[in-house]
Amino acid sequence: MPGREIKREHLTDCECLIIRTVTRVDATLLDDTPVEFVGTATIGTDHIDLDYLAKSNIGYSNAAGCNAEAASEYVISGLFALAQRKDFDPLQLKAGIVGFGNVGSRLYQKLDALGIECLVCDPPLQEAGTSSQAFVDLDTLLRECNFISLHVPLTHSGKHPTFHLLDAEHLQGLTADCLLVNAARGEVVNNQALLDVLRRRDDLLVFLDTWEDEPNPLRELLQRVDLATPHIAGYSVEGRLRGTQMVLDAASDHFNLSSNWHMTQQFTSDQNLILQTSDSTDSAWHDLFHQHFDIWRDHEAFTAGSDLDAASFARHFDALRHVYPDRLEYERFIVQQQDTCVPVEVLQQLGFRIGA
Numbered sequence: 001m002p003g004r005e006i007k008r009e010h011l012t013d014c015e016c017l018i019i020r021t022v023t024r025v026d027a028t029l030l031d032d033t034p035v036e037f038v039g040t041a042t043i044g045t046d047h048i049d050l051d052y053l054a055k056s057n058i059g060y061s062n063a064a065g066c067n068a069e070a071a072s073e074y075v076i077s078g079l080f081a082l083a084q085r086k087d088f089d090p091l092q093l094k095a096g097i098v099g100f101g102n103v104g105s106r107l108y109q110k111l112d113a114l115g116i117e118c119l120v121c122d123p124p125l126q127e128a129g130t131s132s133q134a135f136v137d138l139d140t141l142l143r144e145c146n147f148i149s150l151h152v153p154l155t156h157s158g159k160h161p162t163f164h165l166l167d168a169e170h171l172q173g174l175t176a177d178c179l180l181v182n183a184a185r186g187e188v189v190n191n192q193a194l195l196d197v198l199r200r201r202d203d204l205l206v207f208l209d210t211w212e213d214e215p216n217p218l219r220e221l222l223q224r225v226d227l228a229t230p231h232i233a234g235y236s237v238e239g240r241l242r243g244t245q246m247v248l249d250a251a252s253d254h255f256n257l258s259s260n261w262h263m264t265q266q267f268t269s270d271q272n273l274i275l276q277t278s279d280s281t282d283s284a285w286h287d288l289f290h291q292h293f294d295i296w297r298d299h300e301a302f303t304a305g306s307d308l309d310a311a312s313f314a315r316h317f318d319a320l321r322h323v324y325p326d327r328l329e330y331e332r333f334i335v336q337q338q339d340t341c342v343p344v345e346v347l348q349q350l351g352f353r354i355g356a
Contacts, residue, residue: 002318004215011035016251021047021231022214022318030058037254041243043067043102043234044185046154061250066242067234068102069329069351071183073293074233075107075149078181078207080289081296082227086205088177089282091115096145098165099152099184100125100133107149108133113349114285119145122152123160142170147179154185168193179205183233186211195221209233215317216310223306229298230320238329241266268326272355273333275342284342288335293327 001010003022011017011033018039019025025038026049037059040048045062053060083090095111097104100122111118119141126135142148152162166180166189174180174197182189191212198204198221207227211217214231222228241263252259273291278284298320305316330351337344337355344354 004318008033016255018247018251019047023047025049025053027052030056037061037251039063039247039251041066041240041247044153046185059250059254061247061254063243063246065102066246067236067239068106069331070236070239070327071103071151071233072106072110073236073330073351074209074229074295075181075183075207076110077289077293077295078209078227078229079147079179080286081294082179082205082207084286084290086226090147091282091285093147093179094145095119095147095149096121096141098122098138098141098148098150100131100135101151101153103183104149104151105133107151110350113346116147138165138170142173143175146175146177147181148174149181150184150188152184152188154187162188164188164190164193166190166194168196171197174204177203177205179207181207181209183209186214186217186231191218191221195224198224215314219306219313222303227295227299228302229295230302230317232298232321232324235321235324236327236329237266237268238263238332267332268328270353271328271333272336273352274336278341281341288342288347292330292333 003020006023006029008029008031011030013034015034016037017035018041020040021042021044024047035058038048038053039061041063043062043064043066048060050060079090091114093116095116095118097108097118098121100108100120104120104122108118108120119136120133121136121138121141125131152165154163155161156163164187168190171190171193194206195218198206206225208225209229210231245263248259248261273288275284275288278287301320305313308316331353334353334355335347347354
């Protein structure tokens with residue numbers, strides 16, 4: 001049933017609950033039910049009261065990292081699509097990655113392979129001292145970078161809460177002609193403050209995949225951003241299958257059961273991607289990423305509902321996620337080159353396979 005509609009009365013004979021991000025799991029949902037295991041086929045856990053699960057002795061698993069590759073690739077798609085449409089050179093940007101977990105670290109690796117300079121901000125990881133990565137503080141990153149990509153979990157408490165991490169002051173202080181990307185959680189950016197800034201500044205480029213108040217984001221913000229998608233950055237075929245596999249394995253362990261299902265059984269054939277002769281490295285990269293995936297398809301499908309009333313738009317938002325078409329990750333593509341100037345070693349570093 002639709003995740004937003006799951007209520008306690010639906011769980012009276014349920015021992016195992018498997019969800020995604022739209023279902024709020026807490027005492028209101030689970031008290032006086034026989035549920036003893038909750039699995040979310042997602043990276044984030046801000047929709048789940050983990051303290052309640054622990055106190056109630058309810059088993060739990062998420063799928064951390066399942067769609068990290070997909071989300072990092074999606075940011076690359078958005079970057080090169082905007083660069084082509086807005087006529088700027090993405091390879092000359094200075095990137096600032098906020099959050100160096102599963103997604104942020106993969107995005108860093110891809111941007112570094114492309115030769116794009118990157119700064120990284122992750123205070124919890126920096127303080128833990130477990131990473132060899134060099135870090136900068138958020139103010140330094142925002143001041144020095146003209147491409148900001150957010151990849152943090154949503155947290156409201158602790159030493160480094162991320163709720164409205166980018167507030168009105170930070171947003172107003174973005175450098176001239178900056179590109180801002182949020183593919184983390186919508187509440188990491190103060191959406192009303194972002195709208196206010198966009199009303200005053202026409203130099204900023206904004207790509208939002210996540211929104212405050214999903215499935216009903218600020219409609220004017222939706223219409224003002226340059227690239228808008230409905231929280232589907234991680235929705236690759238492989239990402240969804242990995243999430244399924246991880247939660248299936250965890251549930252099987254909890255209930256001492258076994259399964260002979262494996263995600264590779266669902267794989268379709270690998271795809272060929274033919275790079276034609278190009279005049280420049282820039283055009284070759286644009287051709288590559290456009291052939292891999294046309295992100296404007298997602299943008300146009302999403303913004304087509306911008307004039308709907310609130311209830312209809314909410315259904316539109318969820319429907320786009322529910323019936324999302326197949327999108328394969330780089331590793332499923334075999335690149336055939338025809339006298340292009342794209343270095344083979346960079347293609348391999350990105351994750352593509354090279355044809356004979």
